[in-house]
Amino acid sequence: MTAKWEKQSGSLGVLTYEAPAEAFDKAVDQAFKKVVKTLNTPGFRKGKMPRAMFNKMYGEEALYQDALDILYKDTIEQAVVESGMEPIALDNIDVETLEKGKPVAFKVTFVIEPEAELGEYKGLEYTAVETNVSDEDVDAELKTLQERGAELVVKEDGAIEEGDTVVFDFAGFKGEEQFEGGTAENYTLVIGSGNFIPGFEEQMIGLKAGDQKDLDVTFPAEYHAEDLAGEAVTFKVTIHEIKSQELPELNDEFAKDMDEEVSSLDELKAKIRTRLENSRKQEADASMRDELVEAATKNAKVDLPEVMVENEVERMIQEFTQRIQSQGINLDMYFQLTGSTEEAMREEMKEQAEERVKARLVLKQIVTEEKIEVTEEEAKAELASMSELYNIPADQLETMLAPQGGLDTLKGDLQFRKAIDVLVDNAKAK
Numbered sequence: 001m002t003a004k005w006e007k008q009s010g011s012l013g014v015l016t017y018e019a020p021a022e023a024f025d026k027a028v029d030q031a032f033k034k035v036v037k038t039l040n041t042p043g044f045r046k047g048k049m050p051r052a053m054f055n056k057m058y059g060e061e062a063l064y065q066d067a068l069d070i071l072y073k074d075t076i077e078q079a080v081v082e083s084g085m086e087p088i089a090l091d092n093i094d095v096e097t098l099e100k101g102k103p104v105a106f107k108v109t110f111v112i113e114p115e116a117e118l119g120e121y122k123g124l125e126y127t128a129v130e131t132n133v134s135d136e137d138v139d140a141e142l143k144t145l146q147e148r149g150a151e152l153v154v155k156e157d158g159a160i161e162e163g164d165t166v167v168f169d170f171a172g173f174k175g176e177e178q179f180e181g182g183t184a185e186n187y188t189l190v191i192g193s194g195n196f197i198p199g200f201e202e203q204m205i206g207l208k209a210g211d212q213k214d215l216d217v218t219f220p221a222e223y224h225a226e227d228l229a230g231e232a233v234t235f236k237v238t239i240h241e242i243k244s245q246e247l248p249e250l251n252d253e254f255a256k257d258m259d260e261e262v263s264s265l266d267e268l269k270a271k272i273r274t275r276l277e278n279s280r281k282q283e284a285d286a287s288m289r290d291e292l293v294e295a296a297t298k299n300a301k302v303d304l305p306e307v308m309v310e311n312e313v314e315r316m317i318q319e320f321t322q323r324i325q326s327q328g329i330n331l332d333m334y335f336q337l338t339g340s341t342e343e344a345m346r347e348e349m350k351e352q353a354e355e356r357v358k359a360r361l362v363l364k365q366i367v368t369e370e371k372i373e374v375t376e377e378e379a380k381a382e383l384a385s386m387s388e389l390y391n392i393p394a395d396q397l398e399t400m401l402a403p404q405g406g407l408d409t410l411k412g413d414l415q416f417r418k419a420i421d422v423l424v425d426n427a428k429a430k
Contacts, residue, residue: 011304020103021103090110113308119301122427124292153243165189168237197217210239293362320345
């Protein structure tokens with residue numbers, strides 16, 4: 001087989017190749033075996049009609065379209081590999097030559113990945129992000145750790161305050177009638193969490209254990225239950241128990257409880273400062289790189305085929321589905337809970353998908369312009385780094401990556417990283 005392809009303007013490419021005459025003859029035989037099973041011919045059982053009689057009654061040409069379909073499916077993959085092209089989607093198929101005893105010439109038009117026309121990508125500006133860590137930042141982190149180690153202690157005589165945990169009964173009334181779903185016993189609520197409709201938690205502040213009170217509130221206009229949306233209601237509440245947080249004392253013992261690698265509160269503070277500094281530097285670096293890629297993408301021109309955007313949306317939906325499945329929710333359940341639809345989700349994702357695809361094409365073109373290469377050793381080093389990060393043996397990780405292209409995929413990722421390094425090395429802070 002001789003296959004070649006030629007790039008056309010925009011995002012189309014034409015692949016031409018010839019399939020051997022004997023391959024077409026074989027496809028015609030297969031087409032006959034398929035068609036004859038459907039024919040009811042007097043004097044013959046279904047599927048037993050002789051080939052010669054079929055040709056006499058219908059003509060062999062009646063099999064050609066099915067035969068061409070079979071031949072195309074049998075040969076296109078080899079032709080694509082031989083030509084070296086990387087098609088994204090099929091656009092059109094033409095048969096240029098079809099003659100008994102001669103090779104069949106196919107002309108196939110594919111949608112291919114377009115090349116980005118780069119604009120300015122060196123000397124770009126980015127917004128510098130502050131990475132310094134103040135004493136207040138460290139104290140705030142300590143406060144979080146302190147609250148995490150807090151114990152809930154029952155208030156014997158005190159009143160409800162912001163942050164307290166309250167156990168209570170409530171019953172909701174619309175006018176004189178209780179409404180469905182508005183009643184609970186021994187319900188636990190953290191005051192200030194915002195879990196109840198606006199105005200509910202605020203009115204509980206100041207109450208004591210054993211108190212009863214009517215709370216007048218109004219449901220939001222966009223509330224999911226239509227019969228309650230925007231309605232004024234009354235909740236009758238009975239307070240059973242109030243618990244407040246008892247914070248542990250900030251001392252060396254607290255520090256050792258929070259982190260067994262430190263022996264004093266000062267050491268814990270120093271460790272928190274270092275962690276916050278590293279985190280902020282990583283965030284600042286990620287922000288800078290994202291901003292530079294966005295700027296280089298904005299400066300470039302790319303004629304995106306719609307199918308590339310659709311494929312990216314599909315990938316984004318798969319990513320989203322995997323994320324919510326890890327939380328025990330499937331896509332249908334998500335749509336029911338949010339009142340959304342797959343069509344609406346696709347439309348919302350479309351703009352982001354376009355930006356993703358365009359950015360990828362821009363980085364790929366920078367790789368070409370800058371002649372960026374990645375060695376086998378660099379790919380192996382990246383695999384070793386991933387092995388250490390995920391605690392998975394390198395050979396096992398390489399096997400896991402094989403369906404996605406293995407080391408070649410890693411090389412591609414590293415090329416993109418190096419392309420972004422080019423943007424960084426030539427950029428300047430605003």
